[in-house]
Amino acid sequence: MSTKKAVKQTGRKKAATSAKVRAPVRKKPGSPISVTDEIDFMTRAWMMELEAVERYSTLADAMEEHNNPEVTELFRKLSRIEQLHADQILEEHLSKRPPVLPPGGIRWDAGEEGPETADPGELHYRMQPYHALQIALACEQRACQFFTKIARSAKNTAVRKAAREMAAEEAEHVQLVEDWLKRTPKPDPDWDHDPDPPVQSD
Amino acid sequence: MHDKVKAQGGRGVSIALAGSGGAGVMTAGNMLLKAAAQAGWYGLMVRTSGPQIRGGEAAALLRISAEPVECLDDRFDLVIAIDWQNIHRFADELPLDAGSLMVGDPDQGNPPEVLTQRGTRLAQVPIKKMAKAIPGSWPNMIMLGIAAALVGLPLDAVKSVVEAAYGKKKKELLTPNLAAVEAGFASAQTLPAVPQLAAVEPTQTPRWLLTGNQAAGYGALRGGVRFVAGYPITPATEVLEWLSPALTKVGGTLLQAEDELASINMIIGASFGGVPSLTVTAGPGLALMAEALGLAVAAEVPVVVLDVMRGGPSTGIPAKSEQSDVSIALFGLHGDAPHLVIAPNSIADCLGATQWAVHLAEAMQSPAIVLSDQFFGQTQAVVDRPADMHFIGERAKASAPTEAYKRYALTESGVSPMSIPGTPGGAYTADGLTHNERGVPSSQAADHLAQLDKRERKLLRHDYGDYWAEIDGQGEIAVITFGSCTGPVRDALARAAADGIKVRLVSMRLLAPAQPERLSEALRGVKKVLVVEQNHSGQFHRYLRADFDLPGEVRSLRHPGPLPIHAEEIYRKITEWSLM
Amino acid sequence: MHDKVKAQGGRGVSIALAGSGGAGVMTAGNMLLKAAAQAGWYGLMVRTSGPQIRGGEAAALLRISAEPVECLDDRFDLVIAIDWQNIHRFADELPLDAGSLMVGDPDQGNPPEVLTQRGTRLAQVPIKKMAKAIPGSWPNMIMLGIAAALVGLPLDAVKSVVEAAYGKKKKELLTPNLAAVEAGFASAQTLPAVPQLAAVEPTQTPRWLLTGNQAAGYGALRGGVRFVAGYPITPATEVLEWLSPALTKVGGTLLQAEDELASINMIIGASFGGVPSLTVTAGPGLALMAEALGLAVAAEVPVVVLDVMRGGPSTGIPAKSEQSDVSIALFGLHGDAPHLVIAPNSIADCLGATQWAVHLAEAMQSPAIVLSDQFFGQTQAVVDRPADMHFIGERAKASAPTEAYKRYALTESGVSPMSIPGTPGGAYTADGLTHNERGVPSSQAADHLAQLDKRERKLLRHDYGDYWAEIDGQGEIAVITFGSCTGPVRDALARAAADGIKVRLVSMRLLAPAQPERLSEALRGVKKVLVVEQNHSGQFHRYLRADFDLPGEVRSLRHPGPLPIHAEEIYRKITEWSLM
Amino acid sequence: MSTASVAAAPITAAAFKSAYKPIWCPGCGDYSVLSSITKAFAMLDLRPENVAVVSGIGCSSRIPAYTTCYGFHGVHGRALAAGTGLKVARPDLTVLVAGGDGDGYSIGGNHFLHACRRNVDLTYIVMDNHVYGMTKGQPSPTTEPDWESKLSPGGTGLRTFHPLVVALASGANFIARTFAGDPNGTAQIIADAIRTPGFSFVEILSPCVTLRPEQRGWKEQAHPASVATTSDPAKAARYLMTDDGFNIGVLYKGNRKPYQPPMGKGTKRVADLEAEFSI
Amino acid sequence: MSTASVAAAPITAAAFKSAYKPIWCPGCGDYSVLSSITKAFAMLDLRPENVAVVSGIGCSSRIPAYTTCYGFHGVHGRALAAGTGLKVARPDLTVLVAGGDGDGYSIGGNHFLHACRRNVDLTYIVMDNHVYGMTKGQPSPTTEPDWESKLSPGGTGLRTFHPLVVALASGANFIARTFAGDPNGTAQIIADAIRTPGFSFVEILSPCVTLRPEQRGWKEQAHPASVATTSDPAKAARYLMTDDGFNIGVLYKGNRKPYQPPMGKGTKRVADLEAEFSI
Ligand SMILES: Cc1ncc(C[n+]2csc(CCOP(=O)(O)OP(=O)(O)O)c2C)c(N)n1
Ligand SMILES: Cc1ncc(C[n+]2csc(CCOP(=O)(O)OP(=O)(O)O)c2C)c(N)n1
Ligand code: SF4
Ligand code: SF4
Ligand SMILES: [Mg+2]
């Protein structure tokens, strides 16, 4: 196993203070998946939203358990927003034949999660709303890129059209989150400062 | 600040600093304790926190006093909270009353009902806003200033601690945080009063600030331990963490074992090699060591096992104190396996008791279990530097053994000189099988009995001197206790004494082998005995019944952890009983 | 044969068959016992041997009687040796006196002085030569004939056992060996007499020939055990060896674990799954199981651990009996961990006590330790078929749990219905961490106390009925004992009764939880209490002091293994004391 | 397995998540592992009541209570033993054993060896963060030799433990490595592990953001294995012996028969056994 | 190692044999192993007082008392832990740890793993007879799956444990197999093992004539390994993975640095440490 110094973090004190949340990046936006028709496509879009709903809610729980009320509230809000999106898709596109979730959720390419799903690995207990919005922004951006790609590459025209619509909608969301970010105070440079040691247990 | 009251010298003031993870309440508490220490006060600080590893609710519980203190008080004078989130989870640990004062940040909501219900006053200070107003400063420094001011700790004392903390490494943090401390200090002037610390003279006698875990580690080294193997476990890990670099410095070593079975067998192997050895663990680990402890008894290999007790059974409550490993420590070995069990009776005594344990183990070639606990182990305390002790681990060695060398010779003392590998002519095989004097396996009744007798004899014939117990006071009522209940018992006895009730204290340091004659001597004339311990089934009480003869009427005062036994409970029990 | 004397019915005759490995003394002993059994006598046989795995000196020690016997006698009437090599190694186990008779082979030298010193008569029979003279026959069959003749066992009875042994498989062996038995039988007619067996009527009540280890295994199955995991260890292995095929037959299974830590955790896992489970071990293994036993206490998972006690501490004397795991069984768990400890008081009772233990463990969702010992476990005995018992392991199950299901509900009985995996709606997490009623980890003092109370309560509130102890007799002297000391105590009491001395017997089957009221009841009017146990430190005695109130004067009669406590010692102690 | 008989809608991952909020540090890899496990259960259309999640002690070992399955949170290092007993006694259940690298490779090493060898139909998941999380940062067997901690200033200097090679050497039938940062990939592999009869071992790189914050960088290091799943132990051995620790995928899949002694198939009544004692 | 300073005559194997008569069954392979060990000690010109022989419990584990060295007969399965403690605390001694397959691979499996990994300068000998001798014939991890015993009627059905592969996987620095029936070859390999720094593992096929009389036939089965000693773990892994269990020779020899933390080289007095507590 690699023991490269580059990977290594020496010194526990450093370990306690340098746990910065990095800019939430994911290498791929989730590659397009082959969709058969518009219903299939919208079903996936709907599922994507639902996965995001579920994830934000989990993140909110995590932050709540760790006494970070501002970020808890924000993730709850994001979860609600995504739920609205999901409901909207259901109502506008899938009302005739309400879809059934496949077990374990849908498969995204290469085993990745849905493009709009936040990575729990990005969390930090001291994070501030600004960080949470960065995470949300990245999610929306990935979603937008995802739909854009489908809009370009799908063979089915109806799918292309629907994807364009979705991409536009996600672009709006990106804009919304960006605005929100602008209104949100930037985190203090020492936002993750915690002079106390971790708790030991068990 | 109105109505300044001086706290009783001995009782001191009790302060809790609370807030969610990241708020730095432990750091603030540490600084407060250090400042008090440097300014001449005594004190101690207990950490408590929620189950979350990070970001959970936490509190630093302090007691500062002009006289030495060995436990928390029954109540708090002051609680300062940066926020109140989930603080109800340890409301039990924060007994408040109408005389107490809570200080909170109005922007962080209100304290939970469980804290306010006892009529405790609440004062508001916009702690976070004040910190924000001083860029680069942290709320916990505001809190530190408030606490210092309220209890009457000089501002300078606190500032010098802050300077020491940030002055060297992080200069840019120093100025704003000093300002924060000052701002906090100033803001307290308008707050309701809490009892203030009694004045102290700057003392000349050297003092230490340390935890029981550090003290035990240091005691082990003083006793001569040079090999340690251990497996991490809460709340014992810090002993290993302290010992690891320390051993390297003094010429010994520490191995992290793969499990506790390995730890104990490693130290037995090392001690067979002639090197005084120790391991450190808590209940679950001690249970795993039971089999090999029997080997140490049978093969007569001295080892010391420090058990930092925590809530049990099973995984229990790992980060909280309880005295519930008494039974396993005394009786947890299979077969007839007499051995030593020693309990320190204060944080400072973790040093002495551990050192003594090494000494005894080596002197008698016996395993010794030291029963410390989470309270001792993880509480930071200001103590007078303990006196040097002459207890050094030194075993009887067979210096020039001959062909006829009998490793397990039936000596009068029961101790047989041990040949250390490397010594020509002294080779023998240490064995956990029943053996004869030469160590050759035997299933003869006579050999078995002779060796069992010898192993019992060596423990019973040893002269343990006065160190076997702390005995104090006179009177017809006696309290028998051990370990970390000693502090609250002492407090209770002081209160009783103030009422004119005389009570004897016997705090047993040597739990096994039992010293029934000595105890009878200590209890001569006693008519009522109260046994105080922190566990559910009265393990110590039962042991006293089994192996000692207690005079008069005997009562048991006990409850399990995680809450300590309070002085008040003991005091009440005694006073009530004394009237009957 | 001159001077035929009838042995006392109860006391019977005691015979030792000795010789080096390969001589077949165990086989001869087995056949003798079987023959006696089939002819209507009771009896038992103990094996003893040197440390060599193969080819060492060995002896079969038998006691045969017209009435049930539960232990060896204090002395032997007859020792027959094929050779005397190294037999001094277990001279202790062969108490002889002037009334005893030794029969040896003149070609094999003389018995060691340690056997002859007590004036024991010696008769010579050229055993090996006689066997040589019958080609295809073996010396142990000559020995068998001699033994049968001397004690008055009908030749036919012996012959039919020999026929059963060789008749089917190895016909060519049958004729010469029958001839050898006859030759031996005939040769005995000229030998000095030893006491002869009292006559018996062929009985109608069914009898069994089995060891305590088999009985315990069978009791486990009767109690409902269907999963067993274990790791071999002397003298417990045979329980596993008996159970392995037996479980397959009745629809259960046995896993050989990699170590005892695995065994105990495997059975806890299986029992969590709803299957009554058991493991079997001896002292060293029990020590290794202590940690997980604590888990079973805290998570309330019923399991049974059968500890077949052997000489301790450490590896000790693996093949010999001792009652020295009392302390570890009672107190070997860390934290406050109340549990069940049960001791069979006869070989046959290994069945009942184990079955009861399964029943109790399941009823109270608690671990139960059964303290058998090497004597019970490895002694073959003829017993009346034990009565069927209604004790079946059945735990309270949550049949239709809902969302609000509380695994650790604070019920009045302390027993909380358990949901078994597979039951919809009843999912919960069994936890060794301190938890609340739902099983969610908690470090709240109130939850900890409530669960500790509940776990104590469920053991204390259970109605153990009369099965908690065997109580016999009247009088102001009482003997309290347990386990395999019960046999010698009964013998001693019979002797005392013959002298007109009335003594009460309390043989405790339920060691924990302690039943102090019941014991007080059983001891009402008693002025003198003698506590009898086979260990060095008086573990049982200390426990009685700790947890019970014993009336009057209390004395302890004890010694460690490998020798049993003899009826004579107990008898003498009682009669002396009764005169004071 | 007695899956519910009603023609129920396919179960979702969410149905396997309990209401209890993890105590894990936000950012901890174990959140993702939890999500992967629940996804895998859903993929396999299991019912929570027919699944048992068994663990030892450690941060990762807290996982049972966070599922809606039957949970068993035992003692440190003995999860595999408990899981083995449970599965052998209750072959109808799906048993998932889970825990940390300290729990599984240090104190639990012996059970790991023998579980691989015994090949009971279990799935064993190790959330490997190369550290003792719960006790605040001591080196585990998989910790790099130069990682500094209070207990080992200057690093342990010890060769790291290679769980996959040891699993192979001791007979595991299914060996995979996944990365917590890829929850769906992990879910698929877990599902495959559960589906594969016999003992399946899934090592999951699950960062400890608190004590090993540098492990946030694992995202960049984890990469799909360069070879396809093999069923040839010798080939697998050679490959794994030089493995960089970040190869993701199913690295070995054998077809040894699982060990399941007969249970509940006895033909005799208990009383029948008495015959052998009768005289 | 502080070998005696007087210019003594070369020591003989006999000087390492004690006066105690083994309890072993005549014909037991362990007699030969005892003789190989004493020969190896003599070859290396060791002094009995500078050697410690450490064991667990079992027939084979009785060996310490049959030598004139310092002996430690500990508890079942923990010999390697005791040996490790002894060697680390007393690096001047030659420490030989010895025992059986049950002791070392079953109950002692975890210490085996970690001793290999830790690489303390020890030599570990396992007298493997594929059975629990001392307890009269139960299957051990190396017992063939179809060997019948009371405990496992019909055989265990379990894959045998491959000690050499596991040793390699967990980092042993020297791995050999010998056959008790070739005491001189065994002696040479033991000597080589002791000489090689770090953890050396020697698996000795040592027949149990009492419980596995068919092992007398090992004489015919043991054969020299078809490959030379390698220092390439990947190569060794591939070879050992398909090993027939009767290849005799040194099969792997690495050059990892032994683990020996500083002992007895401290520069400070104990009292110097007080400074950190002072207020
Ligand atoms: C017998 C015993 N020894 C030690 C401990 C202390 N302990 C609890 S968790 C743990 C290690 C956890 O590490 P790991 O298994 O890697 O889990 P993580 O917390 O990293 O997820 C230890 C040593 C214990 N609970 N029981
Ligand atoms: C803790 C413990 N469990 C079980 C035993 C019983 N026991 C003694 S030796 C042994 C196995 C011996 O087998 P092995 O190590 O292969 O040695 P061998 O006798 O075959 O040389 C066992 C299970 C014990 N002494 N201690
Ligand atoms: S300490 Fe590490 S492993 Fe434990 S919960 Fe926090 S991040 Fe996860
Ligand atoms: S039983 Fe087997 S291993 Fe034990 S001494 Fe006899 S032959 Fe050797
Ligand atoms: Mg870990």
Ligand SMILES: [Mg+2]
């Ligand atoms: Mg063996």
